[in-house]
Amino acid sequence: MMTKINTIEINNNHYNKKCGTHVFNKHLIPNTQNIPEGKALNITIEEYSFLVTKQQGKIIAYENLCPHQKKPLDDASEPALDPEGDYLKCHHHGALFSPQDGSCITGPCQGSHLKKATIGIEQGNCYLLWA
Numbered sequence: 001m002m003t004k005i006n007t008i009e010i011n012n013n014h015y016n017k018k019c020g021t022h023v024f025n026k027h028l029i030p031n032t033q034n035i036p037e038g039k040a041l042n043i044t045i046e047e048y049s050f051l052v053t054k055q056q057g058k059i060i061a062y063e064n065l066c067p068h069q070k071k072p073l074d075d076a077s078e079p080a081l082d083p084e085g086d087y088l089k090c091h092h093h094g095a096l097f098s099p100q101d102g103s104c105i106t107g108p109c110q111g112s113h114l115k116k117a118t119i120g121i122e123q124g125n126c127y128l129l130w131a
């Protein structure tokens, strides 16, 4: 049975917490207050890459993996957002994703979604929780 998690309590800087069938790894996202609105920050946690973006003041994170061919959306020469900062963009075949819900609005994987990471806030610090 799948357990829906609405609230995740955060107490330590790095730990595993068992919640139903999920185990979350908690990682501090440094300097989230310095992420400009409409920009994306690429962070690597263990073997995973994430895109952390600020949209209308809210921090949102997705696994940096395009559902089309399971490749990273960005690369060293091209940022993960379109030039206007409105959509996350895969540089391989141009798929555009809504930064609000990760849905692909145009491109070869239209209708699919980026995998969203859970964000937790504790004492002004922002944490990424990943199962």
Ligand code: FES
Pocket: 066, 067, 068, 069, 070, 071, 090, 091, 092, 093, 094, 095, 107, 108, 109
């Ligand atoms: S791998 Fe992303 S659009 Fe093809």
